[in-house]
Amino acid sequence: MSRFLSFLFSIITAIAVSGDAYAETILEKQVIKEILQSTSQEVLLAQPPKDWQLIYQFNNMETRLSDYIPPTEDESDWQTKLSFESHRQLKDLNPISAIMSEIKNRAEICTHLNHFNLFSGFENEYPTSVRLIMCGENAYTSRGEVTLTKAIQGRDYLYLIHLLKKVPVFEADKADFSTDEITEWSTYLKLISLCDKEDSTHPCLPKKSENQ
Numbered sequence: 001m002s003r004f005l006s007f008l009f010s011i012i013t014a015i016a017v018s019g020d021a022y023a024e025t026i027l028e029k030q031v032i033k034e035i036l037q038s039t040s041q042e043v044l045l046a047q048p049p050k051d052w053q054l055i056y057q058f059n060n061m062e063t064r065l066s067d068y069i070p071p072t073e074d075e076s077d078w079q080t081k082l083s084f085e086s087h088r089q090l091k092d093l094n095p096i097s098a099i100m101s102e103i104k105n106r107a108e109i110c111t112h113l114n115h116f117n118l119f120s121g122f123e124n125e126y127p128t129s130v131r132l133i134m135c136g137e138n139a140y141t142s143r144g145e146v147t148l149t150k151a152i153q154g155r156d157y158l159y160l161i162h163l164l165k166k167v168p169v170f171e172a173d174k175a176d177f178s179t180d181e182i183t184e185w186s187t188y189l190k191l192i193s194l195c196d197k198e199d200s201t202h203p204c205l206p207k208k209s210e211n212q
Contacts, residue, residue, distance in 0.1 A: 038197075042156045043204060046192040048082055062088045064157075083162040090158035095129035095151035096120055098158055102149070103133060110145070112136025112172045118148075118186070124202050126194045127153040132182075137169045144170045146177045150189045161192055 033047075048054075048068040055075045056067040064086040069078040090098060096117075107113050112134070119130040128151065135145040143166040152159040163185050167176050195204035 040156070041198050042154050042194065042196050044084070044086065044152075044154075044159050044192070044194055045204070046084060046161065049188070052082065078166075080163075080165045083160075083164070085160040085162075086157040087160070088157050091154065091156060093153070093158055095127050095153050095158075098151045098153075098160065099129055099131050099149055102160075103131075106133065106135060109139040110135035110137065111139075112170065114172060123152070124193050124195055126202060130186075130189060134170075134175055136171060136175075141166065142169070144168055144175055146175050146182070148182065148185050148189060150192060152194045154194050155196070159194060161189060163189065 049070075051071040052068040053071060053073075053075070054066060055069055055078075056065065058065040064084070066084045068082040069075065070080055073079055093101075103113070103115050113136070115131055115133045117129070117131050119128070122128060130148065130150045133145075133147040133149060135147070137143070138145055145164055146167055147162055147164040149163075150161040165177065165181075170176065194202065196202040197204055
């Protein structure tokens with residue numbers, strides 16, 4: 001198996017494997033916090049990693065955007081960025097089509113653009129898709145980019161979560177990016193979900209087992 005295929009297999013495995021008991025505990029605490037804070041019926045259960053800096057935010061009824069970078073990076077020259085997006089006008093767009101539309105836009109500015117579907121199906125009964133996107137060189141930044149994008153189609157919004165890292169310029173499928181890092185990203189994205197506080201089809205709290 002080639003190095004790249006091994007790399008890709010590691011990511012798919014991380015997406016497919018359910019979180020362990022520790023991850024479920026973190027998720028439940030996060031869920032409770034989000035439910036208490038949110039005034040909306042539909043809730044995106046997502047938080048940036050601990051101590052990440054908010055560098056941009058825009059909120060209105062139609063669009064919500066938030067960008068975060070690691071605590072050790074600078075806003076003027078960041079290498080890694082986490083973005084949360086919610087778009088009311090795109091709520092009827094299925095997640096696969098939404099991501100493919102973004103890829104089409106990137107094709108205009110990226111060399112050696114490649115992408116791989118890691119998961120497409122339902123999470124908490126919402127249509128969901130996760131895709132790895134690799135850009136050999138962005139014409140605007142003169143850097144390569146590796147992005148994991150998760151799209152969720154809710155009732156009120158289409159939700160997009162992007163984890164992007166700038167890397168040295170690379171040729172097709174040869175990005176300088178560790179398997180451990182992208183596996184960590186995949187695990188993080190897996191814990192992000194959508195729920196509805198008033199619809200048991202999309203529960204906000206994990207179901208308790210009969211032993212609990």
